[in-house]
Each structure stands twice: as C-alpha cells, then as structure tokens.
Amino acid sequence: MNPPAPFLVPHESWEECTVGGFRIPRGTMLMVNVWGIQNDPEFWVDPEKFMPERFEGPGGTKNGFKWMPFGSGRRGCPGKNLAIRMESVSEELVYMTEGTAATMSKAAPLMAKCRPRAAAAGLLSPF
Numbered sequence: 150m151n152p153p154a155p156f157l158v159p160h161e162s163w164e165e166c167t168v169g170g171f172r173i174p175r176g177t178m179l180m181v182n183v184w185g186i187q188n189d190p191e192f193w194v195d196p197e198k199f200m201p202e203r204f205e206g207p208g209g210t211k212n213g214f215k216w217m218p219f220g221s222g223r224r225g226c227p228g229k230n231l232a233i234r235m236e237s238v239s240e241e242l243v244y245m246t247e248g249t250a251a252t253m254s255k256a257a258p259l260m261a262k263c264r265p266r267a268a269a270a271g272l273l274s275p276f
C-alpha cells in the first residue's frame with residue numbers, strides 16, 4: 150500500500166502507557182512507521198497489490214483490519230473529506246512508482262479532479 154508519507158506526523162504520549170508490550174514514558178515522541186504497517190505481509194494479503202475490496206470487510210486482511218488509511222481519533226487526517234472526493238481524470242490505471250522525497254511522492258505526477266459525491270451533490274446550494 151502507498152501511504153502519503155512513510156511516517157505519521159509525530160505524536161507525544163501525555164501519560165505513561167504500554168504499546169505492544171513496550172513501556173512508553175509520559176512525554177515520549179512517538180513515530181509511527183505507517184509504510185511498514187501497511188506493507189507488512191503478516192497483516193495484509195499481498196500488500197503491494199491494488200485491492201480496494203480488502204477494505205470492505207475482513208476478507209483481504211489476516212486480522213480483520215478495515216478501512217483506516219486516514220488514521221483515527223483527534224489526530225486523524227483533517228483532509229479526509231477532501232481526499233475521498235478525488236477521482237482520476239482517466240480510466241487508465243494509476244502509475245504508482247514512487248519518486249524520492251520525504252513524503253511518498255510519485256515518479257509521475259498524478260492528475261486528479263474533485264467531484265462531489267452523488268449523495269452530497271443533491272445537498273449543494275444553488276447559490
């Protein structure tokens with residue numbers, strides 16, 4: 150899978166906690182390797198394959214994970230509602246080869262257009 154960056158924005162623990170058996174002291178800066186999580190074959194069936202159906206239920210994952218590409222909770226992605234309205238400008242498969250940068254930039258720029266979803270379109274103001 151192709152997260153927009155290999156690491157999530159840094160988080161900080163505001164109280165001591167335990168994650169995966171590790172004691173995390175209060176005030177620790179936490180870096181989450183989201184690329185590693187999304188490409189770990191222990192959790193995902195063929196993580197490098199484009200399989201949107203894997204997010205529709207537990208079928209595509211080995212542990213029942215569902216659709217969570219934008220994180221969750223109070224630090225979840227505020228751009229989610231903009232991002233899910235993007236669609237490709239053509240029927241061609243998107244060229245997914247990565248470029249080199251701090252974020253997971255694409256080797257070839259992605260052309261996309263923003264369109265309101267059918268349900269939302271009926272709610273748009275005519276003014």
Ligand code: HEM
Pocket residue numbers: 152153157158183218219220221223224225226227228229231232
């Ligand atoms: C497909 C596109 C996108 C994906 C998959 C994505 C994914 C994510 C993820 C996983 C996080 C971290 C959540 C966490 O740490 O729990 C995040 C944070 C963030 N995203 Fe996105 N994002 C996308 C598009 C966008 C867009 C279009 C914007 C702005 C217009 C945006 C703005 C942000 C910001 C500002 C944060 C930091 C939020 C915070 O730390 O409080 N993202 N995104």
